[in-house]
Amino acid sequence: MERKAVEEILDDIDYEFARTAPPATFPNLPRIPARRYLDRDLYEAELGLFRRSWLFAGTVHEFPAVGSYKVMDKWGGASVVLVKGQDQRIRAFWNVCQHRGGPVVLGENGILASPNLKCVIHSWVYDLEGNLKGVPGRRDFHNDFDAGAMHLKHVQCDVWQGFVFINLDPDAPPLKDWFGPIHDEVSWFDGLRVANRGTKVLECNWKVAIEANIEVYHINTVHPETVALSLDYRGSAHQLLDRGHSRMVVPNRGYDAAQARADVARADIPVNGLMKHVNVSYLLFPNHLTPSQNRRPDGVPTLTLQQFWPLGIDRTLSEWYVMLPDWGDRELSDEEKRGSVYYGVVMDEDTAMLDQIQKAMQTQVLDGFLTSYHERRIYHHEASVDRALGERCVPADMRVPQILPLEG
Ligand code: FES
Ligand SMILES: [Fe+2]
Structure with missing residues (x-):
């Protein structure tokens, strides 16, 4: 990640902590219609996305x-x-x-x-x-x-x-083009190896599942004993990118803006200075998340990558990989193994209510999702599904209008 991009993130975090309302230009987003998570034709069309995406x-x-x-x-x-x-x-x-x-x-x-x-x-x-x-x-x-x-x-x-x-699509654009700026800005995935893998079947639509995991508004209430102990959602800086991708940078609890700037200024690789103070995560459209990136005390990066696979209109397979730098032939330490267990606990917290949300929509007592400025990645994900399908493929009363500008 270029120094300029890192400095823009620092500016965004300062802005987010200081603001008392959404930006004046931010639109009052319409609800995302519940039918988007229930309609069989749309679901079938979305399956096609998986056959055209990296x-x-x-x-x-x-x-x-x-x-x-x-x-x-x-x-x-x-x-x-x-x-x-x-x-x-x-x-x-x-x-x-x-x-x-x-x-x-x-x-x-x-x-x-x-x-x-x-x-x-x-x-x-x-x-x-x-x-x-x-x-x-x-x-x-x-x-x-x-x-x-x-x-x-x-x-x-x-x-x-x-x-x-x-x-699966022979005519799809090359991977480098697909990921756009993410392709070059992410340097810390390199050398990571899967230390553990977990799966869980969720009784909800695949978009309900992924969208529950791309905001951190929920962390103080859903993760009071886990994620909320380490992150402060109020300073999170989001970036909406082309092709449905997005980035979320969430500052650590007790974030010290001056210290973060000093560490970035001092670091040969600016993002390494930033990462001492934040969690960086991506949504790689359509179904991948890198929800947690951390540095161990020795500075070594770790990462979790998660995928959501549609099994049915209201069933989803969540699959996650806990990754560590290649450990060669040695045994993983207990500490390293614990990281995998911890992620399973967080996943259980994140997914405990998703079946109820799906049922609320099936029962027609929820018209759809209301998304705030902080939750705009969810709106962006839905709008990007329409963009990828071709808007005319989506019935007018289910469409999510493209009213959010890209931010990168
Ligand atoms: S189907 Fe493969 S050899 Fe006959
Ligand atoms: Fe969460």
Whole structure:
């Protein structure tokens, strides 16, 4: 993150602590209609978003050797296999044999016994670049059969800061363009490895779930014994970005503005000075959050990345990864393991009431969400869904008008 951007965040935090009302130019946001969390056609259209967006698939540590693979299938359709090739590059393919559609890999992850992908039905063999290399019973296929055209279908795959992303849409913009300014400003993800993973099924729409986690208005009441002990929501500085992404910087409790400025001025890498005083989190559209970033006492960064996957219109899988700098071959310490447990507790606090919110909308006793200036990331998320779907795809009475300017 450039020094100028860090200094703007410091200015924003000062402004947020000092203000006694929303900015004079801030619009009185209309309610987000409840039907957006209930309407089946909109839900089906939103599933398409997951097939056009860059999705987190793991970190490079999950692919230690040639033939390391991971299978994913969170979008309601065929699965995708990611595999590390002889050239050390991680590639992604639809896990679909081009003979008659069998899977070329079973299981969730591991290292292939032989460095190729073999269909489990008739044993067609593909190399790690997806080229068809072997067809048992070749004599039965017509002479015009073109093995070169039977390549496994590619899925876009890219690595950013050690995080592996895929995009099911062959025409999607490159990852760098997708993340815009975030791509270059985030430097502290690099080298992180998943120390623990947790999942929880939530009885609510996927947007109810993610939107409960992109404001900190709730922390004093929902997290009185956890998050509220470390963060002061009144100074939070938000930034609404293109393509639905957003950033939230929340100062630590007892934030000392002068000390923060001094630490930023002194730091070779300005964001490292900032991070002593704040928590920086991102929403990576449409379904990823990095809700907590911390520094251990030794200055080493840690991070939690969370995804929300739609299982049904009112069911969502929350999946989170607690990440630590690569610890090599040693055992994790008790302290490091405790960090994962702590996050599970925070998640339980965050999600305890979401089924009731969903039911309130289903019962038609809540017209929709009212969002304040502080909660504008929620409005931005909904408006960005419309923008990504194409506004005309959303019935007029459900639309969320684009009235919030981008802030970065
Ligand atoms: S379906 Fe894969 S080899 Fe037949
Ligand atoms: Fe929370």
